[in-house]
Amino acid sequence: MPKTILHVDMDAFFASVEQMDHPELKGQPVVVGSPPNERGVVAAASYEARKFGIHSAMPSSEAGRRCPHAIFRPVNMHRYAAISARVFKILERFTPLLEPVSIDEAFMDVTGAHALYGDGRAIAEKIRTAIHDEIGLTASVGVATNKFLAKLASDMNKPDGLTVMPSSPAEIRDFLAPLPVGRVWGVGKVTCGLLEKAGIATIGGLQNIPIDRLSAIVGQHSARHLQRLSWGEDARDIELEYEEKSISREHTFPTDCQKRDKLEHVLKDLVDDVGRRLREAGKYATIVHLKLRWQGFQTITRQKQLDSACSDDFRLRTAAQELFDVQKLIKPVRLIGFGVSGLTSMPTEQLSLFEAQTVQAERREKLSRAVDQIRLKFGRDSIGRAGGAKSEEV
Template identity: 45%
Template sequence: MPDPHSEHGAKLRKIIHVDMDAFFAAVEQRDHPELRGQPVIVGGDPGGRGVVATCSYEARRFGIHSAMTAARARSLCPQAIFLRPRMEAYREVSRQVMGILRCYTPLVEPLSLDEAFLDVTAATADGVLAVQIAREIRARIERETGLTASAGVSYNKLLAKLASDWRKPNGLFVVPPERGLAFLAPLSVGKLHGVGPATVKKLLSMEIHTVLDLRNASREALIAQFGKAGLWFYEIARGIDLRPVQPSHQRKSVGTERTFPKNLADPQVMLATLQQMAGQVAARLQVLGLAGRTVSIKARFPDFATITRAHTDAQAIWRTEAISALLPGLLAKAIPARLPVHASVRLLGVTVSGLVNVEAVPPEAGQMNLLEDAVDLR
C-alpha cells in the first residue's frame, strides 16, 4: 500500500467520489412516474419561508438551484411541482446505496445521504482499474435502485469530488495523476474545497481568479493573508490533498455564516437573516441525518471583534422552528455586548453542534415533521 502521508504515495491512491443525481427529486420521480420529465422541487412551502432542498434537472433549466427561496423558485417556474421531503424514504435509499459501496471496500466515508468517498487502492492491487470499479458501482446503483449516480476517480478527495461534478448528471470522469495540474489550472478558485464566498472575494482582490493564479502565489503571501488556511490553498492549487478516506469520520458541527457587503444595523433584519440561516442549517442536518444539542450564533462587528453566544439543551434538535426559537434570545445577548459603540454587524452565523444521529432522537422531539424549510448546501 502506498504511504498516503507522502506526496508520492498519495498520487498512487485510487479515490472515487460517488454523488447521486438530484437525489431527493430523483427518488420522487422514481416513486411517482407521473412526475418524470416535470420540474420537481423538494423543499419548503413557497408561500412561507421555505427554501429549495434540491430540484430535478427539468427545474434547473429555469435557473432554480439549492438554497434559493421557494418563493423565488415559484416565480421562476410557476408550473413547478413542490413536494415536501420524505426523509425516511431518502434514508432507506441511502442505506441501499451505501451498502453497494461497501461491497467494494470497507473504506467508505459518507458525506451525506447521497454522496460518499471510497478508497479502492487495495481493491486495485490485483490489476483491476478504479474506473472499472466506478463503472460497476454506477451500474449497480441504477439497476438496484432505479436511480443514477455520477462518479469521479482520481488520486485524492479534492480531485475526485471535482471530477464527479464534471459530467453530471449520470456521468463518469477520471483525473489521473499526470493530468491533475492541467485539470485544476483553469478552474475558478471558488470550485476548490474550503474556499467560500468571503475567501473568493479576498482572493479576487489579490487578482487571483483561477487555480493557476493561486498556484502562482507564493506560500508566504498566502499564509500572510489567510493563516493556516493559506497553506491549504497553496497545496490544493498544486493538486496536493493528503486527507484520508475516514469511514468513522464524525462531523462536529453544521453551520453557515454570511459576510454582508453593507453592515446590518437593524436588529429585526439581523434576526430575519439568522432565521433564514436556521432553515439552511436545519436542512443540512436533515441531509446528513444529524441533530444537535447546542445552537450558537456568531456576530462580527466593523472593528472585526467577534462575539459568540450559545444555548445547550438536553434534547437534540434539527427542525427549523426549534433552532429559530432560540435565536431572539441569543441575538439579544450578543448585540448589547457591543452597543452602543458598535451598532452594526458585518457578519452573522448560525451553528448547531453536539451532534448525534437523528435516529437516536425520540419521535416526540418532532422527528416525524421534517424539513420545515430545506436547503442542500453541499
C-alpha cells in the same frame, strides 16, 4: 503506490427519488420543498428545474416565480433515507473503506479492490451500473488519487457522469490550472473575492503565487493549505466513522414575528431539541450559535464560546438567551435558528473549578436525560414549559 479514491454523488437525489416514485414526473421540473405560497426554501431541484435557475436553499416563492409550472413535492426524508441505505449497501460491496459525507454522497478508498474489480474506472462503472439497475437512479463518480480531486471530478460531468483525473503530478497541475479558483475546496465567496481582487482568478494563479503574498491575503495557515490543494495535493484519509461537526435546528414563521416573548419560546424549543440530539449522539458542545433572518432574507449569526463543553438544557438555554438578549430586533423575524458546534465526546473540566459546580452540572445533565426519556415514552408535550411553541426543521 498512489491511492485510488472515488467520490460517489447521487444526482439531484431528493428530486430523482420523487421522479422515480412518480413516473409521471420524469422530464418535469420538480422542486422538493415547501410550496411557493408558503414560507420555506428549496431542499432539492431536478435538473429540469435547475435550467430555470432554481437551486437548493432558494426561497420557494422565488422558485415558483422562476418556473411557474414547476411541480413542488414535500420533503419525504424517511423515503430518501431508505433509498440512501440501499445505495450505501451497494458501495459497501466494493470496499469497507467508506466515508459517508451526507445522505447522498460518499468517499471510497478502493486501492485494495483492484485485484477483484479492476482499476478505478472499472470500479466506478460497476458502482454506477449497480445503482442504476438495482435502484433506478443515476450517480456521478469522480476517480482520483485523493479526496479533493475525486470530489472535483465527480462534479465535472453531471448528471450520470464518470470522470477520471490524471495521476501524475504534472498532469494534475495542468488539468487544474485553467479552472476557476472558486473550485478549490475551502474557497468560499469571501475568500474567492479576496483572491480575485488580488488578480488570482484561476487555480493556476493560486499555484504560482509566492506563498508570502498569498499569506498576506488569506493568512499563513490557509495560504499553505490552499496552495497545496491547487497543486492537487490532499493528504486526508478516508474517515471511517462519520461524526456530525455541528447540530442545529431552525424555525420559519408563517408570518414575520417581532414579539420577543414568542421568539424566546420558539428559541427555547429549538435549544431543547438540539440538546436532546446532543445527548443522543453522546456529544458535548463548546460553541453555541444564534441565527436570525429578517424580512428580505438578510441573515445575521451570533456565536458564544462556552466555558466548557456541555449538553444539558439549562446551560444551553442560558447561553442562547444571552445571545438573544443583546440582539436588537431591527425588523420582523422570518426565521430563527439555534445550533452547537465544537463537539467533543466528553465534558471538559475547566469549567468546574469547584466540586459543587461539578456536582451541579452532573445533576442538570441527568435531569435533562430524564426529561428525554419521559418525552420519548409519553410524547414531546408531556413535560416542559407552559406556552412552548412548536418548531420545524427547514
